Amino acid sequence: MYCFAHRLVRLTGLSLMLVAGPRIAAAAAAPPASGQPQCPARVLDVAPLYPEENFASTTFLVTFETPGLAPAHMSGTVALYSGDRRYDVHFGDIVAAGSVASALSDATPVVVHFPAPMSIDAAYLAQLGGPSGGPCALAYVWTKPATKAQGAFGSILSAFEADIRKRAASLAPIEASAVAVEAKPSCASPTVRPLVLKAAPRDVGAFQTGTGFYIIETSLSQNGAVVDSWLWGSAARPDLSVAGPLLKEARESSYAPATFRCHPVSSVVFSEDSFAIAPEPTPPPKPQ
Numbered sequence: 647m648y649c650f651a652h653r654l655v656r657l658t659g660l661s662l663m664l665v666a667g668p669r670i671a672a673a674a675a676a677p678p679a680s681g682q683p684q685c686p687a688r689v690l691d692v693a694p695l696y697p698e699e700n701f702a703s704t705t706f707l708v709t710f711e712t713p714g715l716a717p718a719h720m721s722g723t724v725a726l727y728s729g730d731r732r733y734d735v736h737f738g739d740i741v742a743a744g745s746v747a748s749a750l751s752d753a754t755p756v757v758v759h760f761p762a763p764m765s766i767d768a769a770y771l772a773q774l775g776g777p778s779g780g781p782c783a784l785a786y787v788w789t790k791p792a793t794k795a796q797g798a799f800g801s802i803l804s805a806f807e808a809d810i811r812k813r814a815a816s817l818a819p820i821e822a823s824a825v826a827v828e829a830k831p832s833c834a835s836p837t838v839r840p841l842v843l844k845a846a847p848r849d850v851g852a853f854q855t856g857t858g859f860y861i862i863e864t865s866l867s868q869n870g871a872v873v874d875s876w877l878w879g880s881a882a883r884p885d886l887s888v889a890g891p892l893l894k895e896a897r898e899s900s901y902a903p904a905t906f907r908c909h910p911v912s913s914v915v916f917s918e919d920s921f922a923i924a925p926e927p928t929p930p931p932k933p934q
Contacts, residue, residue, distance in 0.1 A: 684912065687712050687720055687742045688786035689769045690753065693807045695814060702763050705819060707755035707810050708735075710742035710771065713865070717744045717752035721775030722782075724756060726822065727768040730830055733760075733822040734772060745863060747802055747879030755810045759819035766790065768837065768906065785868070785912040787904070789837060798859040799918050802879060833908040840866055840913040846898035849891050856888040856921030857881075864896045864917070868910040870903035872896070878916065892919060 690711040694703035708726070712718050720742050726733045735758050743753035770787040774780060795803050831837075858881030865873040875896040877889050896917060904913035 684785050685722075685771050685774045685782035686714075687718070687722075687771055687774070688914070689724065689771060689788040690743060691803065691807065692726075692766050692769050692788055692790070693810070695757070695811060697807070697811070702765050704761070704763050705757065705759045706766055707757055707807070707814055708769060709753040709755050709810060710740070711745045711749075711753070712742045713745055715744045715746055715749070717741050717749055722771060722779060723773040723775075724758075725770055725772040726758065726766050728764045728766055730828050732826045732828055733758075734824065734826075735820055735822050736775075737820060738775075745876070745878065747861065750802070750806045751809065753806075753810065755814050755817065757814050757817045757819040758822050760822050770906075784906065784909055786914060787837075787906040787911055789839065789906070797918050798879070798881070798920070799861055799916055802861075828907075831907045833905075836905065836908045838902075838905045840870065840904040840915055841902040842915070842917075843870075843900045843902050846895045848895060852891040853888055853919075853921055856885060859918060859920040860884065860889060860892055861916060861918045862892055862896045864901075864915045866901055866903065866913045866915060868903055868912050870901040872899075872901070873912070881920075888921065892917075 687710050690709045691707075692709075693707050695705035695707060696703065706726070708724055710720065718741070719739055721738050721740070723734050723736050726735060735756065737756045740754040740756055741752050743749045743751075768787050768789045770784065771782050773782055794800060859879075860877065861879040862875060863878040864875040867873050875893050877884055877893065880889070896915075901915065903910050905911065
């Protein structure tokens with residue numbers, strides 16, 4: 647599940663590069679309470695094939711990211727939810743992007759076709775394929791955003807979706823026909839995105855020379871504890887004197903955990919900051 651928060655934002659450009667990657671192996675993380683391993687990949691984005699359909703579509707593009715910097719090949723099963731209806735879609739070899747903005751162009755979309763227009767409300771990796779694969783613990787659930795992402799993150803995501811729509815034209819869609827209807831969740835708030843409960847104190851002096859935007863991605867456990875935090879993207883070569891304090895701030899903030907259908911789940915939070923050096927004051931005109 648993804649949460650996004652931003653402050654003042656300006657987009658100054660993004661350069662994407664293609665990088666080859668290894669194949670994802672099964673379960674690099676310790677098994678959670680369910681006994682199933684937490685798979686080393688997660689749903690990055692779900693987008694309709696045609697942007698004007700605004701999530702009510704017959705065809706969707708599902709992309710994944712790895713928890714590391716490098717992209718990787720993978721296969722498996724993605725669970726897609728439309729209300730209480732769950733579609734398990736099995737897909738063959740695709741590429742999951744590394745968890746940095748510069749690796750987005752590596753991602754191969756899974757093209758899923760439904761018999762009738764619908765909205766996809768949530769998605770997660772249910773099973774990892776391959777000889778060492780198997781079922782995945784419920785974690786990192788993508789949920790349909792209430793509003794379109796804004797700022798630099800929103801611009802990067804829009805450009806990414808436009809790119810994968812072009813690539814999807816040459817890919818055969820997978821038919822999503824089998825559906826299971828699950829019982830309605832019994833709790834008052836079944837699906838809740840992670841929230842920043844209390845931001846760590848900001849060292850304003852550390853950002854006096856900062857310019858451009860910085861997007862931090864923070865991974866949270868199912869109880870809201872910080873697992874890791876890293877620089878996901880920036881407008882130019884990052885200034886470590888700025889990125890370091892931002893990462894420290896993200897790691898020292900406190901978070902409310904995410905839930906999906908009443909179950910606590912691991913999640914990801916994106917935060918964005920932008921900085922601009924104040925212009926030099928205009929000198930007074932010279933006396934005539």
